[in-house]
Amino acid sequence: MTAAAQLQVYRQHTSRGAEADLERALTLLNRTRDAQRTPDAQRSRDAGRPGEAGIAPLLRLYRPEPTVAFGQRDERLPGFAAAAQVCQEEGFTPLVRRAGGRAAAYHQGSLVIDHIEPDPDPIRHSQARFTEFGELLREALQIAGVSARLGPIPGEYCPGDHSIHGVSRVHPDVRIKLIGTAQRVISSGWLFSSSIIVEDGAPIRRVLSRTYAALGIPWDPLTAGAITDLGADATVETIEAAVLQVYRRHWTLEGIDEPSPIPSSITAGA
Numbered sequence: 001m002t003a004a005a006q007l008q009v010y011r012q013h014t015s016r017g018a019e020a021d022l023e024r025a026l027t028l029l030n031r032t033r034d035a036q037r038t039p040d041a042q043r044s045r046d047a048g049r050p051g052e053a054g055i056a057p058l059l060r061l062y063r064p065e066p067t068v069a070f071g072q073r074d075e076r077l078p079g080f081a082a083a084a085q086v087c088q089e090e091g092f093t094p095l096v097r098r099a100g101g102r103a104a105a106y107h108q109g110s111l112v113i114d115h116i117e118p119d120p121d122p123i124r125h126s127q128a129r130f131t132e133f134g135e136l137l138r139e140a141l142q143i144a145g146v147s148a149r150l151g152p153i154p155g156e157y158c159p160g161d162h163s164i165h166g167v168s169r170v171h172p173d174v175r176i177k178l179i180g181t182a183q184r185v186i187s188s189g190w191l192f193s194s195s196i197i198v199e200d201g202a203p204i205r206r207v208l209s210r211t212y213a214a215l216g217i218p219w220d221p222l223t224a225g226a227i228t229d230l231g232a233d234a235t236v237e238t239i240e241a242a243v244l245q246v247y248r249r250h251w252t253l254e255g256i257d258e259p260s261p262i263p264s265s266i267t268a269g270a
Contacts, residue, residue, distance in 0.1 A: 007251035009244070010259055012062035015108075018093035021064055025114045025191055026098070028259060031055045032118040032189030055189075058259055059247065060114040063236055064195070066092040066107040066203070068211055071100055071158070083214035090207040099182045103211050104158040109199030109226060111236050113137075113243065118189040126185055130162040133192055136246055137179055138164050141196075144242040146178070146232045153177060155220025157208050165223075166230045176201070176225040196243075198236045201226030 015021055035055045068087045074080055075096050083103070084094035092105060106112065115133070134150045141148035147167045152159055156177045164179035177197075184191045197204055205224045212219050227234045247253060 005252055006056065007247070007253055008056050008058045008256045008259070009253050010058060010060045010256050012060060015062065015065045018065040018067040019095055021062065021112075022067070022069065022095055022097065025060070025116070025193060026184070028058060028060065028114070028116050029184060029186060029189060029191040031259070032116070033186055035118065035188075055118050055260070057117040057251075058115075059253075060116070060259075061240060061243075062112055063108045064106050064110060064112050066090075066105075066207075068092045068094050068103055068105045068207060069097045070094065070103045072096060072098070073100070074103055074215060077215050077217075079214045079216050083211045086210040086214055087207060090203065090210065092203075092207050097182070099184060101160060101180070101182060102158040102217065103208065103215065104180050104195065105204045105207050105211075105224075106195045106197060107200065107203060109197070109201075109236065111196045111198060111240055111243070113194045113196070115192045115194075116189065120188070122185045122187070122190040126183060126190065129183060129190070129192055130181060133181060133194065134162045134164055134179075136250075137181075137194055137196070137243065140239070140242040140246045141166065141178065141227070143245060144227075144232070144234055144239055146227055146230065146234065148178065149175075153223055155218075156223040157212065157219050166227060166232075168230045170231055174230070175223070176229055177223050178227055196239055197226045198234055198239050199226055199228050201229040 032055050087094040138148045138150045150164055152163050153165045153175045158180055163177050165175050166178045168174035179196050181194045205221055208224050209221045
């Protein structure tokens with residue numbers, strides 16, 4: 001887990017639109033690169049204190065607009081155009097994210113969590129982060145009353161070794177993927193992003209069923225849904241509260257209204 005003691009928490013209460021919300025995560029990540037160019041940051045590096053200047057670690061939480069985020073491999077498939085069309089028909093904006101994996105869907109019954117930190121050696125713990133943040137989010141779901149497990153389930157959409165799935169307490173054979181995670185690393189920091197499907201699982205199943213059919217990718221539609229499909233009494237607000245409860249065990253949280261801008265000493269075009 002990261003060694004940062006202080007973590008700013010930015011609750012983005014209003015969506016800026018599906019594409020703008022996705023791009024803003026990358027903009028916030030790029031602040032770590034731009035902040036390294038300030039005179040203060042250079043002086044700190046020269047003095048052997050690289051952590052004293054730059055951008056503070058940030059946790060961003062928001063409820064997204066209906067979106068299907070495709071992987072870059074999906075875009076190269078013959079059925080991609082048809083898949084994008086069915087997303088629009090279902091009321092979801094089709095986008096291609098700058099990461100691997102396959103198509104994943106989320107909507108306003110979901111919670112997106114972007115954890116961004118400056119790091120002079122962001123590659124070093126990149127694989128460990130999947131397990132560490134996976135366990136953190138699994139623990140949050142447990143606190144919220146969800147029987148959650150870290151690991152893939154057969155036939156899941158956007159399969160990954162570090163998915164988090166929920167198990168029905170009434171029907172143990174019913175397992176639903178609830179959280180997908182992704183990571184982006186640049187030379188000056190990293191972004192770890194997670195999407196939790198909390199409420200209203202039917203539209204997620206429907207759009208993914210049509211999308212994967214158009215792409216020609218086999219999967220099991222029963223693996224898609226929401227926390228509430230498992231019989232848990234949960235809302236986006238209760239899941240967010242549980243996530244922050246676990247985060248407080250590792251960081252000192254500081255609520256902010258907006259992330260601070262790039263320092264003004266950055267020159268245009270630098």
